[in-house]
Amino acid sequence: MSRHKNIRNLDLHAGQLRKGLAQVRKTLGTEIPVTDKEIQESLWYYYFDVSKTINYILSQHAPAENPKAKPQPQPSRKAQKGTSGISFSLSSYMAHEHVCASPRTNLPGCLPGIGQGHGSEKKTATELGFFRDCPWGNVPEHRRGEIIVERIHPRGGLLGGSGKMSKLAALAKARKEKAVAEKKQDGEEKASVSLLARLAPKAPARAPTPISKSSLPPTQESKQEIKQKTKQVIMPEPQPEAEPEKIAAASSQGLGHPEDPKTFFPILKDKSIYMPQFTSLLGSPSSFALSFFGERISTIKMNTTNQETFAISGAPTAAQAKAFSEPSPDDIVIAAQSGSKGLNNARKKTDKPVEKIEAAVQAMAIDNAPVKTRKKIDVLEEFKNAKTKESANFVVIGHVDAGKSTLMGRLLYDCGVIDERTIQKFKAEAEKIGKSSFHFAWVLDQTDEERSRGVTMDIATNHFSTASTNFTILDAPGHRDFVPNMIAGASQADFAVLVLDASTGAFESGFQNNGQTREHTLLARAIGISRIIVAVNKLDAVNWNHDRYIEITQQMSHFLSNAGFSSDSTSFVPCSGLTGANIVHDARDKMPWYNGPTLIQTLESSKPQSRGISSPLRITINDVFRGGIQNPVSISGRIEAGSLQVADTLLTLPSKESATVKGIEINEQSSEWAVAGHNVTLHLSGIDIIHLKPGDVMCSPESPIVPLSCFDLKILSLETITPMLVGIHRGRLNASGRVVSLLESIDKTTGKTLKKKPRHVSPGVIARIKVEVTLGAGIPVEKGNKLVLRLGGKTVAAGIVE
Numbered sequence: 127m128s129r130h131k132n133i134r135n136l137d138l139h140a141g142q143l144r145k146g147l148a149q150v151r152k153t154l155g156t157e158i159p160v161t162d163k164e165i166q167e168s169l170w171y172y173y174f175d176v177s178k179t180i181n182y183i184l185s186q187h188a189p190a191e192n193p194k195a196k197p198q199p200q201p202s203r204k205a206q207k208g209t210s211g212i213s214f215s216l217s218s219y220m221a222h223e224h225v226c227a228s229p230r231t232n233l234p235g236c237l238p239g240i241g242q243g244h245g246s247e248k249k250t251a252t253e254l255g256f257f258r259d260c261p262w263g264n265v266p267e268h269r270r271g272e273i274i275v276e277r278i279h280p281r282g283g284l285l286g287g288s289g290k291m292s293k294l295a296a297l298a299k300a301r302k303e304k305a306v307a308e309k310k311q312d313g314e315e316k317a318s319v320s321l322l323a324r325l326a327p328k329a330p331a332r333a334p335t336p337i338s339k340s341s342l343p344p345t346q347e348s349k350q351e352i353k354q355k356t357k358q359v360i361m362p363e364p365q366p367e368a369e370p371e372k373i374a375a376a377s378s379q380g381l382g383h384p385e386d387p388k389t390f391f392p393i394l395k396d397k398s399i400y401m402p403q404f405t406s407l408l409g410s411p412s413s414f415a416l417s418f419f420g421e422r423i424s425t426i427k428m429n430t431t432n433q434e435t436f437a438i439s440g441a442p443t444a445a446q447a448k449a450f451s452e453p454s455p456d457d458i459v460i461a462a463q464s465g466s467k468g469l470n471n472a473r474k475k476t477d478k479p480v481e482k483i484e485a486a487v488q489a490m491a492i493d494n495a496p497v498k499t500r501k502k503i504d505v506l507e508e509f510k511n512a513k514t515k516e517s518a519n520f521v522v523i524g525h526v527d528a529g530k531s532t533l534m535g536r537l538l539y540d541c542g543v544i545d546e547r548t549i550q551k552f553k554a555e556a557e558k559i560g561k562s563s564f565h566f567a568w569v570l571d572q573t574d575e576e577r578s579r580g581v582t583m584d585i586a587t588n589h590f591s592t593a594s595t596n597f598t599i600l601d602a603p604g605h606r607d608f609v610p611n612m613i614a615g616a617s618q619a620d621f622a623v624l625v626l627d628a629s630t631g632a633f634e635s636g637f638q639n640n641g642q643t644r645e646h647t648l649l650a651r652a653i654g655i656s657r658i659i660v661a662v663n664k665l666d667a668v669n670w671n672h673d674r675y676i677e678i679t680q681q682m683s684h685f686l687s688n689a690g691f692s693s694d695s696t697s698f699v700p701c702s703g704l705t706g707a708n709i710v711h712d713a714r715d716k717m718p719w720y721n722g723p724t725l726i727q728t729l730e731s732s733k734p735q736s737r738g739i740s741s742p743l744r745i746t747i748n749d750v751f752r753g754g755i756q757n758p759v760s761i762s763g764r765i766e767a768g769s770l771q772v773a774d775t776l777l778t779l780p781s782k783e784s785a786t787v788k789g790i791e792i793n794e795q796s797s798e799w800a801v802a803g804h805n806v807t808l809h810l811s812g813i814d815i816i817h818l819k820p821g822d823v824m825c826s827p828e829s830p831i832v833p834l835s836c837f838d839l840k841i842l843s844l845e846t847i848t849p850m851l852v853g854i855h856r857g858r859l860n861a862s863g864r865v866v867s868l869l870e871s872i873d874k875t876t877g878k879t880l881k882k883k884p885r886h887v888s889p890g891v892i893a894r895i896k897v898e899v900t901l902g903a904g905i906p907v908e909k910g911n912k913l914v915l916r917l918g919g920k921t922v923a924a925g926i927v928e
């Protein structure tokens with residue numbers, strides 16, 4: 127296609143050429159000895175510009191005025207190829223015109239050098255006569271530019287030379303490269319040293335002397351105060367000058383050596399490391415650095431020779447600590463737990479920047495407050511004599527959406543714990559997101575996710591008091607995905623409040639086989655709860671129908687007695703959480719058929735279980751957090767057995783680390799001692815937060831728990847049990863395990879062996895099985911502890927360690 131186009135063009139050019147030739151001949155006459163071929167070439171070169179062609183021919187054939195205009199030697203055939211574009215077209219054209227193509231080396235502007243060895247000669251365009259016939263070519267010499275033809279290929283190779291670098295040249299090149307590399311490295315080192323030098327204090331090099339607050343000028347004093355109040359980072363403790371083991375350990379971990387600036391920065395990882403020599407350049411980190419690096423720089427220790435030693439600690443927060451990492455449906459729950467509100471309302475997760483900074487500042491706090499001396503209190507005597515109110519914990523259980531949170535929110539509101547303004551605020555906010563009926567539930571459901579989803583996800587704790595008792599509410603989630611959290615709550619409770627939704631169809635759906643009314647009740651019983659209050663809720667939704675109430679109570683009484691709850695320990699209360707009927711105030715106007723106690727009266731009459739106050743101390747950790755600047759390590763949990771007082775030493779399991787009790791809080795009030803049954807917050811010292819996680823146990827070092835990796839369990843099966851993998855749950859403790867063998871099935875009533883080594887255990891059967899912990903060195907459980915076994919998001923059995 128394109129070839130045809132060219133031919134057509136050549137036809138057109140042939141005509142132009144003939145016409146141009148005639149014009150040139152006519153103008154020049156016969157005096158000028160120029161051939162037709164020369165004229166045609168010139169015409170082609172000037173693209174049929176007749177006047178330029180004539181000028182050129184005249185200049186060529188006139189007597190030589192300009193030496194540069196002399197005909198140039200003919201280039202070789204090779205050289206022609208250098209001007210390929212023009213030469214090829216012209217040759218083609220000549221061929222087409224039956225004209226013998228010959229090189230046109232004498233044409234102006236032809237750059238003979240180009241074709242000869244690729245730029246080995248640098249000639250200016252003027253020298254080459256390139257602009258000779260151009261009007262703008264009459265530029266004075268001094269103002270003319272230079273066109274330098276660059277070499278395309280290096281000298282040598284095909285066009286001459288071997289192409290190899292000489293030894294001398296190679297040596298020079300190597301030297302040059304080395305010098306450049308050294309210069310670059312030098313620059314980098316200087317940059318890192320100058321960075322450290324900028325961080326270094328401008329203080330004199332001599333050893334610091336203790337500064338008394340009064341001796342400081344006012345500005346310095348205030349700075350000192352601010353430092354003390356906000357950071358508490360300087361520990362005037364002497365430190366050993368060199369810590370070779372730590373350095374060696376760090377080097378062996380591939381964290382780089384402190385003396386090597388290039389490997390120093392990778393050290394800033396989640397490890398604790400000391401840099402005694404290198405850190406002579408370093409000073410105390412600025413407030414900005416502290417805020418910026420957050421909890422990485424948790425302590426800064428200064429020794430007497432003014433060599434600061436950084437202990438960089440990247441302890442994972444309690445929220446990061448996961449007790450159970452196996453992928454299973456329960457992982458959702460564990461993730462929720464790790465970011466949960468937990469039992470400590472003070473520790474709320476937030477994404478707000480200000481609170482993040484506050485949390486970072488708290489994380490920088492160090493444990494430098496002295497531990498009080500032990501007062502040697504006779505705790506049991508104190509407890510006996512104390513005229514304190516009874517304390518009772520109850521867990522609120524039931525099927526999803528039965529109205530548990532709403533009922534408890536209303537209870538707190540009617541008791542005066544929550545004021546009218548807060549409820550109105552919740553109401554307005556709930557209306558905004560289309561959940562107006564959830565405003566009472568919001569008293570307990572405090573996380574954004576719970577509120578937007580309208581589902582409780584983790585145990586929410588709240589306190590209220592009556593004339594005789596301090597109550598702790600443990601509001602459990604009803605959704606089946608959060609059953610492990612319900613177990614965690616139930617394991618701390620003295621009794622349970624089972625909430626039933628009386629609305630048509632709702633009670634039935636919770637009560638059917640896979641409903642949580644059934645599962646929660648059985649679990650509560652299996653983990654030792656013997657007292658249960660059944661709140662028949664949402665009666666307003668069935669128009670306070672007495673028959674519906676009777677129907678529900680009959681079905682439930684039967685089920686509860688089968689599950690092992692005695693009739694003395696079971697109470698039924700008709701109510702409505704949303705309207706507040708029969709919770710704190712009676713509702714005789716709505717339910718004239720009921721003349722029994724209100725919910726709060728029923729709660730008051732529920733006596734807490736007897737507690738093993740004189741047994742060895744056992745606390746299951748429910749939550750681990752930083753309790754403030756003075757209390758960088760705090761835990762919350764319930765004392766299951768024994769007692770403790772401030773300055774006691776406790777052993778943590780399974781980490782086997784010991785800690786000292788710096789402070790005790792019961793219901794957010796500080797106390798010198800606590801006993802079994804109390805929900806406590808303990809502020810600890812002498813332990814790193816990484817050694818504590820929810821589900822761990824704290825016990826007295828004199829009678830510690832021996833962690834078990836294999837144990838016998840007497841279970842009530844809820845699903846068919848065979849040798850299989852299971853999740854082991856106890857409070858917040860989650861571990862992966864395996865049913866190794868089925869030892870025997872047992873008769874419920876007589877307790878006698880029904881069958882030895884059964885192949886499987888059917889639902890509802892009591893059996894003795896052997897369980898093994900598959901991950902880790904064992905779990906802190908002992909004889910009498912109640913455990914729950916789960917598989918695939920379902921509770922398969924609950925039982926007691928034998």
Ligand SMILES: Nc1nc2c(ncn2[C@@H]2O[C@H](COP(=O)(O)OP(=O)(O)OP(=O)(O)O)[C@@H](O)[C@H]2O)c(=O)[nH]1
Nearest residue numbers: 526527528529530531532563581582604702703704
């Ligand atoms: N009519 C009526 N509705 C109620 C009553 N109590 C609660 N509700 C409604 O039931 C829905 C669920 O209430 P929640 O209190 O969140 O139920 P819950 O059992 O705590 O839910 P989960 O903890 O997520 O299982 C909400 O829309 C409440 O307004 C009641 O007494 N009467």
